[in-house]
Amino acid sequence: MRDQIIHLLKHHEGYFSGEEISRKLNISRSGIWKNIEELRKEGYSIDAATQKGYRLLNVPDKMLAREIKDGLLTSVIGQDILHYDSISSTMEKAFALAVDGQKEGTVVCAETQTKGKGRMGRNWNSPSGKGIYVSIILRPRLSPAVVSQLTLLSAAAVCAAIRQATGLEVTIKWPNDILFGKKKIAGILTEISAEMDCVRFVIVGIGINVNTAPTQLPEHATSLKSIASKKISRVKVLQAVLNTFETEYREFTDKGFKPVIKKWKELSSTLGSRVCLSDQNGAIQGEAVDLDEFGGLMIKQDNGIVIKRMSGDVIHV
Numbered sequence: 656m657r658d659q660i661i662h663l664l665k666h667h668e669g670y671f672s673g674e675e676i677s678r679k680l681n682i683s684r685s686g687i688w689k690n691i692e693e694l695r696k697e698g699y700s701i702d703a704a705t706q707k708g709y710r711l712l713n714v715p716d717k718m719l720a721r722e723i724k725d726g727l728l729t730s731v732i733g734q735d736i737l738h739y740d741s742i743s744s745t746m747e748k749a750f751a752l753a754v755d756g757q758k759e760g761t762v763v764c765a766e767t768q769t770k771g772k773g774r775m776g777r778n779w780n781s782p783s784g785k786g787i788y789v790s791i792i793l794r795p796r797l798s799p800a801v802v803s804q805l806t807l808l809s810a811a812a813v814c815a816a817i818r819q820a821t822g823l824e825v826t827i828k829w830p831n832d833i834l835f836g837k838k839k840i841a842g843i844l845t846e847i848s849a850e851m852d853c854v855r856f857v858i859v860g861i862g863i864n865v866n867t868a869p870t871q872l873p874e875h876a877t878s879l880k881s882i883a884s885k886k887i888s889r890v891k892v893l894q895a896v897l898n899t900f901e902t903e904y905r906e907f908t909d910k911g912f913k914p915v916i917k918k919w920k921e922l923s924s925t926l927g928s929r930v931c932l933s934d935q936n937g938a939i940q941g942e943a944v945d946l947d948e949f950g951g952l953m954i955k956q957d958n959g960i961v962i963k964r965m966s967g968d969v970i971h972v
């Protein structure tokens with residue numbers, strides 16, 4: 656009922672009379688009042704004037720499921736959204752939910768994470784109310800060996816969505832960092848539960864620095880607000896991410912990995928750059944010349960030999 660009341664108030668100029676809301680939603684006047692009180696507790700600012708009715712003044716700056724769903728164009732991704740004010744990590748929550756059978760497309764999001772996880776065992780800084788911290792449950796029919804394809808798909812979807820929502824020319828650094836210039840804007844972490852030859856589920860975790868202050872970020876990172884010099888709607892960016900993700904995921908399911916590689920290449924700043932890749936075997940330098948058909952990075956060393964890597968940390972040098 657609260658969702659319906661907010662929807663009515665949002666799409667109405669000026670005051671909406673209690674009588675009309677009551678008729679439209681088939682609810683008593685006292686029922687409306689109780690729901691309005693609940694909505695105010697959630698942070699909505701709603702004016703109530705005798706003889707006139709109700710008017711929505713402000714929506715809370717939170718990633719509420721109701722706000723994210725209002726304007727979402729998807730049919731799978733984000734149909735179920737769980738929102739937490741504070742959580743240890745959306746990855747852990749989504750993983751536990753997936754083990755319990757939660758359906759594909761479920762999104763877990765939080766205002767802050769006390770133990771946000773980054774790639775390679777790092778932490779992900781998650782200041783409250785500033786960034787997007789979400790995990791998506793996927794149940795793809797894939798062999799575990801090719802799950803890294805979903806990592807590249809996620810990077811292409813997040814990069815395209817940020818471009819679409821903000822107009823900023825962000826790019827992908829292999830395999831799945833989103834940069835503006837040389838500074839990191841967003842990161843993606845993929846976790847998997849699998850048997851030998853089949854994936855049970857995949858959790859894609861996305862962290863985006865949206866309105867994060869420079870003092871809350873490491874030196875090598877920046878936020879959309881810092882670049883655009885204005886506050887950015889986290890809800891709008893997340894809606895774009897979920898919409899784009901679903902389109903890309905559907906195309907991947909129908910047509911395979913080739914279209915993903917094509918989009919990834921169009922959005923990447925790694926190919927053609929001189930890079931240094933470090934992994935457990937040490938560091939190699941050279942020009943990033945191409946991606947192979949599995950998403951591995953091909954690096955042409957100064958001696959002309961091309962080496963392929965499936966994982967590692969890349970720096971554009």
Ligand code: BTN
Nearest residue numbers: 744771772773774789842860862
């Ligand atoms: C990276 O190191 O670049 C990956 C960062 C991934 C961060 C996101 S925030 C939402 C989700 N929950 C986590 O604990 N981590 C991912």
